[in-house]
Amino acid sequence: xxxxxxxxxxxxxxxxxxxxxxxxxxxxxxxxxxxxxxxxxxxxxxxxxxxxxxxxxxxxxxxxxxxxxxxxxxxxxxxxxxxxxxxxxxxxxxxxxxxxxxxxxxxxxxxxxxxxxxxxxxxxxxxxxxxxxxxxxxxxxxxxxxxxxx
Numbered sequence: 001x002x003x004x005x006x007x008x009x010x011x012x013x014x015x016x017x018x019x020x021x022x023x024x025x026x027x028x029x030x031x032x033x034x035x036x037x038x039x040x041x042x043x044x045x046x047x048x049x050x051x052x053x054x055x056x057x058x059x060x061x062x063x064x065x066x067x068x069x070x071x072x073x074x075x076x077x078x079x080x081x082x083x084x085x086x087x088x089x090x091x092x093x094x095x096x097x098x099x100x101x102x103x104x105x106x107x108x109x110x111x112x113x114x115x116x117x118x119x120x121x122x123x124x125x126x127x128x129x130x131x132x133x134x135x136x137x138x139x140x141x142x143x144x145x146x147x148x149x150x
Contacts (some may be wrong), residue, residue, distance in 0.1 A: 031096035035070035035112045038063040042148045047073070047130050049140035055079040056140070058088060060148050061112075067120045069148060073112035073130035080139070084133035087111040093125035093146050125149035 047056035055077045061070040073088035075081075075114035086096040088111040091100035110130070115121050126148055131141035 020048050034072060034109075034149065035061045035114075036063065036066075037064040037113055042069075043143065045065055045128070045130075046143050047132060047140050047142045048133050049078075049138070051079040051132050051136065051138075052140070054085075056130060056132045058106055058129060058142065058144065058149070060090070060126065060130050062121075062148060064122075066117075067122050069115045069121050069126045069128075070107050070112045070115065071126075071128050072109055072113075074109045075107070075132050079132040081107050082133075082135060083107050085128065085139070087130045088113055089129045090115060092116075092119065092121065095150075096127070123149070 019091035042062045043060035045058045046054055047058065049055045056073055056075045056079055059072050059074060064149055069090060071088050071090040073086055075086060083105055086106040086109065087101060089099055090113050092101035092115055098116045098119060102110045102113050115126060118129065125146040127143070127145045128147055129141065129143040131139050133139055
């Protein structure tokens with residue numbers, strides 16, 4: 001419950017601040033950088049649904065300081081502000097047993113999730129996956145292999 005409240009409160013605060021400063025339509029971009037201050041976005045992959053179109057993105061971040069990757073699944077379109085299952089996962093391409101995932105009933109995003117602490121991801125690829133439930137109850141999901149190799 002604490003995690004859900006933290007996510008909802010953080011998203012609302014950042015979205016309101018972004019809309020105030022930058023105007024409508026930019027709030028979604030503002031919430032994607034919640035991996036930490038040393039992380040820079042290195043990938044942005046779509047999640048599409050045959051009925052609803054684009055319903056989310058999986059964003060991947062890299063920290064040269066931590067030598068780790070992070071991923072966040074951000075809902076958009078029909079899945080945005082829709083309280084339903086959302087999830088994201090990330091793991092080194094060479095070892096799916098070292099995965100981290102977040103799965104729950106969220107309105108805006110799932111994550112952040114990270115590659116293992118102490119596992120230097122420099123020059124290594126990650127596999128990622130994201131999903132979101134859409135208003136008709138079905139799931140839209142995408143898996144992406146061998147991303148951000150370096």
